[in-house]
Amino acid sequence: MxxxxxxxxxxxxxxxxxxxxxxxxxxxxxxxxxxxxxxxxxxxxxxxxxxxxxxxxxxxxxxxxxxxxxxxxxxxxxxxxxxxxxxxxxxxxxxxxxxxxxxxxxxxxxxxxxxxxxxxxxxxxxxxxxxxLPFTPLCREDCLGLCPECGVNLNDDPTHDHADAVDPRWEKLAGLSEDTQNKI
Ligand SMILES: [Zn+2]
Ligand SMILES: [Zn+2]
Structure with missing residues (x-):
């Protein structure tokens, strides 16, 4: 055969x-x-x-x-x-x-x-x-995640806070300036 x-x-x-x-x-x-x-x-x-x-x-x-x-x-x-x-x-x-x-x-x-x-x-x-496989994988156990307000990675900037948050009324104006946008 x-x-x-x-x-x-x-x-x-x-x-x-x-x-x-x-x-x-x-x-x-x-x-x-x-x-x-x-x-x-x-x-x-x-x-x-x-x-x-x-x-x-x-x-x-x-x-x-x-x-x-x-x-x-x-x-x-x-x-x-x-x-x-x-x-x-x-x-x-x-x-x-x-x-x-x-x-x-x-x-x-x-x-x-x-x-x-x-x-x-x-x-x-x-x-x-x-x-x-982990359902919620982490880069490290104590990963700080993203800032809920601006989305910045809090691991890179742990002291980050919004003490002098931009007043929403000014946000529009800030957006008009290219210069400001680049800094953000
Ligand atoms: Zn992470
Ligand atoms: Zn933020």
Whole structure:
């Protein structure tokens, strides 16, 4: 029989062959690979830039019902502080684990199956990243945010206050002068 390449149309780098893992419970295979981050690995204001390097350590282990995938992914993060809107760049590590059942196993709706002796770990990785990313990312824990009155970044100017706030009646006049605008 000719070997089949049924995945040729979807060469996701996150699809791993479990053939070599074998079926004897306890046998395993480990991978250390650098993969391009998939698109939309994002939660609100922060996420993993598409195609940035994902360092994936993956262990595929035969268990009675199927193959257990245990992964650790080191990723780059890029986003915006939810208080002051400054760009944030960083790195983080996410762990995931997923059991893929052998074909023929009776499965629930959310259970994953081994398909053509492969497992696709993109979804569990995505689940771990999106779930763990902070809903309100901060550039630093004590970020002061923006001035609610004028929008200036209070981290840059912590003593900033509006003691001599512009009288709204004068604002129009001030706006007429180019010079004043440039100073603001
Ligand atoms: Zn901030
Ligand atoms: Zn202000």
């Amino acid at each position: 000719k070997p089949e390449h049924r995945h040729s149309d979807r060469r996701s780098p996150y699809v791993f062959d479990v053939h070599e893992v074998g079926r004897r419970a306890g046998s395993m295979k480990e991978f250390d690979v650098t993969l391009p981050a998939p698109a939309d690995l994002v939660s609100g204001l922060i996420g993993v830039p598409e195609d940035s390097d994902v360092q994936l350590h993956l262990r595929l282990e035969a268990v009675v019902e199927g193959v257990l995938a245990t992964g650790t992914a080191d990723v780059e993060l890029s986003g915006q502080c939810s208080r002051c809107l400054t760009d944030i760049d960083g790195e983080d590590t996410f762990d995931f684990q997923e059991l893929y059942f052998y074909p023929g196993h009776e499965v629930e709706e959310d259970d994953k199956l081994i398909v053509d002796e492969t497992v696709d770990v993109e979804e569990p990785l995505r689940g771990a990243v999106v779930l763990d």
